[in-house]
Amino acid sequence: MPDKNIAIIGAGLAGSLLSIYLARRGFDVTVFEARPDMRKDAVEAGRSINLALSDRGIAALREVGMDAYMLAEAVPMFGRMIHDRSGATKLLPYSGRKGEYINSISRSGLNIALMNEADKYDNVTFHFNERCTGFDVESGEVQFEGSAASDKSASSLLPETVIATDGAGSPVRQAMESQMPGFSSTSVFLDHGYKELHIPPGKNGDFLLEKNALHIWPRHKFMMIALPNFDGSFTCTLFLAHKGGNPSGSDGATEPGFDELNDEASVIDFFTREFPDAVPLMPTLIEDFFANPTGLLGTVKCWPWHSGGKVLLLGDSAHAMVPFYGQGMNCAFEDVRVFAQMIDKQMSEPPACGVPAGASPSGVPSAGGRIDWQRTYEEYGQLRKLNTDAIQDMAVENFYEMRDATADPVFQRKRALETRLEQNYPDYFSKYSMVTFREDLPYSEAQLRGNAQDKILMEICATSNELNKINLAEVRSIVDSLAN
């Protein structure tokens, strides 16, 4: 590998997209992935089968011309469909404006499309079955071990710089933690885990639930959700405490947990009681429940994200979050877009001798000029950390909103009020809309404005039972006064 090469560790969603962005700017990129090539071997999709893709992620795909292609394979979801225990449903739209919705997309389909796109560039090379086993912060040397059963050989390399997109359990982050005295890292796990389950398509590939919605069965201390897949099936995810038995209310009832669902009878009993309308649609419930792993849900915060110009953490390796705002991938894609802006800025700066730092003779930015990686990493981190902290915190808050509040009449009224405000005032955005549909707005600003709005709207809806009696213009002016 030539020493001007950039090594990306991890060909997941962020690493694959990043390789395209860097290749388009003329860098030589080598991507090392621990798993086999998912285009050739059946590889588990990873943490979830499908994902909600929204505007921040779409904006990043658009810059490399992949937005329309990916959206053609996605199922639009216009709102949350709430299922109560009787099986009655209610749709809470995501926005009052037309055209604002989220998209359910296959994780492996997206990852494969990104790798295929990256492969079109001569200056990108993928190495699969190469597990990063260590990183030397001082020298920048990366150690690998073959992860294929047939080849466990060890190797190392010294690239120009390393970008670690190796996910929530990042071995590069762990190496930084053990070697950098000032490095801080915290991982906070929820008491809840998750398990994926399946609703197959009906006859002729029909969707057995409303196709264009994200379904939620909120049950206060736990919940199940379901996202549609392109083939007519739904992927359900049960979020439940790992350990049951905690008091769940004043009536002496206790919270159920995965540890209590340990045989067929207990699973059937639990699902029939809690999700009666879903059970008839889940013919492989028992097989799926015992075959599929129970995943952990955690928030990882760390700092600094880089060491000199030798290494940068990006995506989940820097800021893994719980999935309740549907933003982990969208945020990782936005990371890539913002990072590329830092590079472009440096490439376009006039150098002392008259030729811009990264400009080729034709004036098109290329990697011909050297980039000051340390400066780029520093600027990127300073700009980004505030925003990733904000979305990580909002993602945890949204767990409680989805699990508890979506079933609460005051919250439902507040969502209806927000929808009306959005219908009547095109420049009004709820917190959800600011996070999900406003790629121009930093997460930290969405959090600040959104929290202030939420507080006032909940107060209004708690005291007023009838939505029709709420004066929209008055509410609007109260909300406006918050911003000033």
Ligand SMILES: Cc1cc2nc3c(=O)[nH]c(=O)nc-3n(C[C@H](O)[C@H](O)[C@H](O)COP(=O)(O)OP(=O)(O)OC[C@H]3O[C@@H](n4cnc5c(N)ncnc54)[C@H](O)[C@@H]3O)c2cc1C
């Ligand atoms: C249940 C669930 C649902 C989710 N739903 C959504 C959603 O709806 N919308 C959304 O935006 N986000 C969602 N997310 C979050 C999203 O999955 C992540 O934020 C996203 O995958 C981050 O991308 P990444 O490339 O940083 O990490 P990953 O996608 O985890 O990729 C990391 C890559 O690094 C590789 N790797 C790991 N270790 C090594 C090693 N030692 N050497 C070499 N390679 C290595 C891995 O094999 C993998 O390919 C969800 C997450 C979960 C758990």
